[in-house]
Amino acid sequence: MSRFTKIALIGLILFPFAFLLMLSVGRQWPYPAVFPEQWSLGNWQLVLVGSExxxxxxxxxxxxxxxxxxxxxxxxxxxxxxxxxxxxxxxxxxxxxxxxxxxxxxxxxxxxxxxxxxxxxxxxxxxxxxxxxxxxxxxxxxxxxxxxxxxxxxxxxxxxxxxxxxxxxxxxxxxxxxxxxxxxxxxxxxxxxxxxxxxxxxxxxxxxxxxxxxxxxxxxxxxxxxxxxxxxxxxxxxxxxxxxxxxxxxxxxxx
Amino acid sequence: MQQRWAAYGGRSLFVLLSAVPIVAGVSYALLYSLGLTGVMAEGFTLAHWQEILGDAAFWRTLGFSLYVAAVSILIALGLSLALVLRSPQAFTKGELSFFIYLPLSIPAIVMAFFIFQLLGKGGWLSRVSHQLGLISALEQFPDWVNDNYGIGIIVAHVIMATPFFTIFFANLYQNERLGEYLHLAATLGANGRQRVFRVAVPVLLRRGLATVFLYFMFVMGSYEIPLLVGSQSVQMVSVRTIQRLQRYNLGDIPEAYAISVAYTVLVVVLLSGLLWYNRKQMGRT
Structure with a gap:
């Protein structure tokens, strides 16, 4: 398997993880923006201290x-x-x-x-x-x-x-x-x-x-x-x- | 003496935790569907079964579950066999041998959510298509989730099943020493196509038949993925059963239990077929 195919496969495998991580630190994501407009670790803080x-x-x-x-x-x-x-x-x-x-x-x-x-x-x-x-x-x-x-x-x-x-x-x-x-x-x-x-x-x-x-x-x-x-x-x-x-x-x- | 009691105890616990729940569950569902138990019970009746068996939607549900499972497994098998036969060592040694396990850590409910956010009308692919100028409005993006062909469900199951079968076939390739067989076939004059379709694929599929079949049944009975990315008009068995059970109309409950029993019968028939085929194969070898 060529180096390129290997990297492409690893990229494909990691895509869902990166995508979910991106959404977990996002706030505003109006259509048709490809990435969220605001990024924040606030959601993650909820896990530790929030009332959610x-x-x-x-x-x-x-x-x-x-x-x-x-x-x-x-x-x-x-x-x-x-x-x-x-x-x-x-x-x-x-x-x-x-x-x-x-x-x-x-x-x-x-x-x-x-x-x-x-x-x-x-x-x-x-x-x-x-x-x-x-x-x-x-x-x-x-x-x-x-x-x-x-x-x-x-x-x-x-x-x-x-x-x-x-x-x-x-x-x-x-x-x-x-x-x-x-x-x-x-x-x-x-x-x-x-x-x-x-x-x-x-x-x-x-x-x-x-x-x-x-x-x-x-x-x-x-x-x-x-x-x-x-x-x-x-x-x-x-x-x-x-x-x-x-x-x-x-x-x-x-x- | 003490050992004998321990053995009895062990086997009793085994029956209690594995067979008893199933027998109790199927019996209760069967009695309910025959009008012999439950809040609506009015004595023995075949009305619920007649209604289910005469309902085109029920057969569509069974057919749709079989279709989704068959298409998902066929695509996943094709992809995983292609990957393994192209580079058999890549998935047992090196970086890919670790990365290929990662998709197995994604639960079905998360995969369903991911597919919804990826393939939905307002999803990531739709947004990328918009940015590339392929579509100018959200409505122009095709229906890939909650659609009648189960595209979203199939894609989710293919993403989950392909790494699983790749790992499985890569290990089988090594354990069955397939490399040596292929080398022998080449020495005897087989070309590349013959080595793949006459030697490698038949060996891998025959050895992996039971696992493939069990995965087929897992897909057929899946719940979370069709619940989130499936259509309301054509449902898979688990979703239809649970939705009927949870409706406010008590009259739907016996039919939901009838579907459960019918599905169990179908699975038992398929399993018996597999066991019969396995025995036949073992008798031949």
Whole structure:
């Protein structure tokens, strides 16, 4: 690939990011101006000190995604072991594909009634549980290929030497699975972080995550705040990507 | 003994969190659509199903969802295969191997907003066209969002799917040692066109069929993008279902649940087809 094509491709990839960043610091953008007429960091200050509540949405989104990712990763790691070592592993695993038959938003629509009955409709706990329904099976599928005979032998060795199940997890399985656990955690964090339809339907707008804020600002035709909320949504995944690259790069050059 | 209970506990939790919600959701939707539950329930009736199945708009919705998914995936596949086959190493080593991941960090709702601001009548491309003298008024810019052909939806999905398939095929190219196959084909006298269309594309598509199909279903059931940049007259399945559920007319709710069940049946049929094809392929090899 020529240098020019490479630069053109990178430019194309970066265009949406630059465009959203431009709108997030813009104020006046009358037609047919190509760029906003006023530039200001005022919108960004709203995140920190303003009354728009964007800072609260950031915290809420972080708390929700961290909770979903932690719970799903932990539970799916533990459960996937019992599925992977079952003689009818494939049949069990096919159940994990069930949630993907539905689009998440349609799943939420069909489950609304049960969330109302359980008193979870419009609550943080309800949204967390609903997101578990799509992240947990993903985690089980993710870890299903992790368990193998070598790990089983290591686990049995711990027990032969007098160790408990808890010790086998703490001293052997979790350290061995550290990389897979981190990858799964990041992926589940992102699924939760990007979720809109299901969160909106089960949360009834009372759990205003950042994705809901973007939609709210678009509806209010406030493109500058919508762009700002979009930037805030993109920031953590980009940071995770950067971190991942830095770690991989460090591992590659390590002796 | 303790281990056996842990295994039972683990598997029960698995069923509880993956199968139970789906079975409960589909059962509730089916019962509602048959008039057996819900505020409007008056006993068993097929009226809602008859209404849905006889409604041209419902079939248009299903057809439109299939059309958007098929066109988006075909364009994204074409672009990603062209990129990977042109420079297979570019996406696994060097700067592009990092930059190609960046579009994956854009959520669907942000992509929809971006497309709206880019392709809308008052969007950035319209403004650039005005400055270049290509149009003299906002109305002259073509309808690329909220249009009946789903152009905005397709463009948004192509932008999201192309980097994903590029990464996927670039890794597949390496893992399947496609370079060696292509070299062998060249040694046996295959020209460039034959190497691409007789060797590379069939290998990559056959290996990636399940992923391509799952992405197809993801696009078909997408919600945020058609909600923001889709048309009101021709809707995708998720948007039509949710809008009917959220209307004030309670009579629309059973029909919304009937659409949910019909969509689920369609996806299950498509999935079964994929599994059948996969088994057939495995039987052949």
């Amino acid at each position: 509540g964007l800072g609260n949405s950031v915290l809420l989104s972080v708390l929700l995604s961290l909770s979903v990712a932690t719970l799903s990763t932990g539970l799916s790691f533990w459960v996937s072991r019992h599925i992977a070592y079952h003689p009818k592993r494939e049949a069990w695993l096919s159940l994990a594909y069930f949630p993907y038959v539905f689009a998440p938003v349609i799943l939420a629509a069909c489950l609304q009634f049960f969330f109302i009955v359980a008193g979870l409709y419009g609550t943080f706990g309800g949204v967390l549980l609903a997101q578990l329904f799509i992240t947990f099976p993903y985690g089980v599928i993710f870890f299903s290929s992790f368990w193998n005979e070598r790990l089983r032998s290591m686990e049995e060795l711990v027990k032969t030497l007098g160790g408990s199940t808890l010790q086998a997890y703490a001293k052997v399985l979790v350290p061995v699975a550290k990389g897979a656990l981190m990858t799964c955690f990041f992926q589940l964090f992102l699924i939760s972080w990007f979720e809109y339809g299901l969160t909106n339907l089960i949360g009834v707008g009372k759990v205003p995550t950042l994705t809901l804020r973007v939609f709210q600002y678009v509806n209010e035709a406030n493109i500058f705040l919508a762009a700002l909320a979009s930037c805030l949504l993109i920031l953590p995944p980009v940071a995770l990507l950067w971190l991942n690259r830095a770690v991989v790069f460090r591992e590659r050059i390590a002796p």
